[in-house]
Amino acid sequence: MTTPSNTPLRRLHIAIALSMVLAAMTALTPSAHGTTPAPLPGSARPVIEQFLLNQTAGLPGRVSITIDTPQSGALPPCEALEPFLPAGARPWGRTSVGVRCNTAQPWTRYVPAYVKVVGTYYASTRQIDAGQALAPADTERREGDLTKLPASVVVDSSQLNGVIASNRIASGSPVRREFLRGNSIVRQGQNIKVVTQGAGFVVSTEGRAMTDAAAGSLVQVKIQGGQLLSGVLRPDGIVERSN
Template identity: 60%
Template sequence: MKSMNTWTAALVLSASLLALAGASSANAGTKPAPLAGHARAVIDAFLAPQLLGMPGKTSLRVDTPISGSPPECSALEAFLPSGARLWGRLSVGLRCQGEPPWTRYIQAYVSVTGNYYAAARPISAGQALTDADSELREGDLTKLPDSVVLDRTLLKDAIANYSIALGSPLRKELLRTLPLIVRGQNIKLLTRGQGFTVSVDGKAMTDAALGATVQVKIEGGQVLRGVVRSDGVVERPN
């Protein structure tokens, strides 16, 4: 009889554990409800201007906290914690200036759907890239490395530093660019100002790729800095 009771208790315990596990799994798979009401309107008004200029189409998801929607407040303002980046998953602060004052943090997700470049075929280390080696894809840029290539001009005259698998996002650190200017090369150094342009001859002090900053020694030994243009001219910044 005692053995039967022990067996029955074990069955009951097992059933309870399975029920709890099932409930936990169900809860884990349930997405938080979107935040609504005045708090959501305040967050939208705060973030909307900051989302302008993103490199793609943005969307914002704001979740209702597990504890429920924030209390009503007639003087509510939103803010981002110090150092927070408006990209991917983040917390948005809500601060009530009324009575009683309170502060809450709301979980949000900013997605940015845009175009990026990926390897159209396997690329070997040391290989010079051609147009056939890359293809334009669309995806959530917040889920990709920050260094993913968004501008095809960055692939011009690029060489792979490492092997790159088919379909992999092309990242800047995986590539290097052939120098457009080599050390000792005679070049034109252009200086622009309000209403004038001055061009002088000089020699490049180092190799430099398109868009890179290079030192140029001009007549008299003075060394100036400028940015390499696509035509090989070095232009001093204003």
């Protein structure tokens, strides 16, 4: 007969045995989330890779491509492969590439791929409040996979010239174009000088700006007599036109 003093010890032994059994079962059971896709074997791989390289030519960064085996398995042999992008797919990040076999027994498969684009983008070095003008020290260049960042992330420093934050930008976050607006140096109704340049001549006149405008933007100016002239606003506040 088991005495009460032995009951806790027996419970401890049972708990240890159960934990060992559960640990062994966990080790033998494949993880549902840890499965690594297998690279695509066969001659279709270089064809798909070259197709994606052609599709990504001109992207702002270093492109690397991973092509995985579809869940249906390796592709059947084919001597006339034709890769294509399915409707709605694009060669950016995780994507899918269609492959047609144009033979007497045609088939079509869809192959998972990942297009990684490592490039430069800009992130804030401090919290920038809405309405604040961005100074050079407020952002820094970083390098990363652009496909994992917002599509509107700033990748060119020229996009940061003379801009104001239209939303609060958290410290260390990627700077996005929709969070910026131009720093208006001309206000609607302000008197402004318009310079028209042509072959061997320069003509200047004055008028009123029809809208607020930032440097580098196109602005309309109403001159005497009601005529509207359009030109590019220079940083010195003069509208420049070319004939």
